[in-house]
Amino acid sequence: MARTQVPLPLVYRLLNHGPATLVSTRDGDRANVMAAQWVMPVDFDPPKLAVVLDRTTYTRKLIDASGVLAIQIPERAQAQLTQEVGSTSGADRDKLAAIETFPGDVLDVPLVAGCLAWLECRVAHSPALDEVARELDLFVVDVVAASADDRYWRGKGIALDTVQTIHHLGGGRYVLSGESVEARR
């Protein structure tokens, strides 16, 4: 699988339409992955994301220690994987043992193979720094590098006519991305 580097000012276009994500991280010899739907861009350039990561998760514990994470976008074929890593804990078993990963380009984070794009991120604002953010488990992260599967990146965005993103509705139900439409300017 060949990857294309996504220019940082276009990174928001990977996540703007609200797909489910997989969040992975490593702290020393401990690594993990979970699902996160509550991820959205909050700035264009340099790109920043807001991410809610529950304080009870093992991934959160590792991110609090390492300060780095990858946010990647699964495609339709990974809906079951997304549901599974989102409903089991890395504190109980090594979820990455059965999942193919490859190393980040810039950060020491495992990237999940088969996704359509990968965003390597550094924690910019931890929930610990602010009362409201602490209550909401809300992170702000800087995207420091991003890449996409060559087959699915087309100059200015994801080619959603060739791949479908999954969007969690709740309770294990997902809606897939469908047809694209252009509004008149």
Place this chain on the structure above:
Amino acid sequence: MARTQVPLPLVYRLLNHGPATLVSTRDGDRANVMAAQWVMPVDFDPPKLAVVLDRTTYTRKLIDASGVLAIQIPERAQAQLTQEVGSTSGADRDKLAAIETFPGDVLDVPLVAGCLAWLECRVAHSPALDEVARELDLFVVDVVAASADDRYWRGKGIALDTVQTIHHLGGGRYVLSGESVEARR
């Protein structure tokens, strides 16, 4: 058009999959509407949303004054409307003059007719209160009431087999919601 009240613990299911939204507000005799894609749930019950509202917009000025807003979910037929209210300013012309609205159930906010659901919200945490939020124009709002078009609400979520949400990819391009899939638990 008949509406159903959406129980507050299920409100996140209106927005969880990342649709584009219309944000409307009123302050005294000034009212306005804009488009916002950067809206996501950040808590379930009571429901809270994170919303990015650019400080240069007229809607933001009114919300800063009134502390209340409605966040509503347009459907496919409103993609052009969404693009238009998202690319023109209420400081230049009264955008609501040509748009049918009806009053909020609980708050003094105009709700846009033809949407599939409406969330009436109070500002809980204004960007002014925090350095990071100020830089990002990031609000946290409490949803105090929510309703959905009867035709599109089915007990626990939006019936996405009967209506399509629109998701802004960037640059006036939208992807529609497509097929739904259920992951095995």
